[in-house]
Amino acid sequence: MEATKERAARRDRATPARTSGSSPAHGSRTQSITRRRRRAKARIRQAAVFLAAAAIVAGVTMLVSSIATDRPETADTQTPSVEQPAVVVTAPAASTQTPEPTEAPARFYLSASERDVVERVVMAESGGESYEGQMLVAQCILNGAEKQGVQPSEAVEIYSYTSNRPDPTQSVKDAVAAVFDRGEVAIDAPVMYFYNPALVTSTWHESQIFVTEVGGHRFFAERSPNE
16 A cells, blocks of 8 residues: 555656646647647738739739720821922023034035045136026036935046136135035025036037026036936
8 A cells, every 4th residue: 555655656756737827738839839830821821822913913904004005096086197298399400501513414525635626626617606606516516426326526527527627716615515514505406417508509408407597507407318
């Protein structure tokens, strides 16, 4: 009996009795800490979810605002017309410089030697005639050369012009230049022949087509053989 009491007393000394005011046992404290940690984690998760939701809402709001800003105006709003700049065409200013006259091509080109022959023949045939008479003789030489397709120096040989070659006057030179260079004519008819009736009689000349008489010369166009 005594032994049993002593063992009970030792047990009581080894394990102090828990009273209502004493601290909880070790196992109870661990569970309490665990529960507090769980509640803290739950609150953190809730806060994270709330922040994520707030960020999503803010992002959606910004996206909607951006779309509304970029959307074109409705049909009721008229697009202002863009005024095109006026096109001004400026005409080039008229030149105040007088263009230099261009020299027209010669009616029939004469080399220096050919011109000398023509001037001397015209002088020999009509040196004492008027300027018009001198032009008519030059016309006869020109028409003969063109008909035969030769140079005037050859034409005067073919048509038996005088062999005299006196120095020409300025009037003769001007008459030759007018006919051969500028293409002027004393008469429109294609005169080919002439003679001086005061010096000779020529039935052959008179058989051709009479055109005009100037000074001492009668001028003729060629008659066709079929006429």
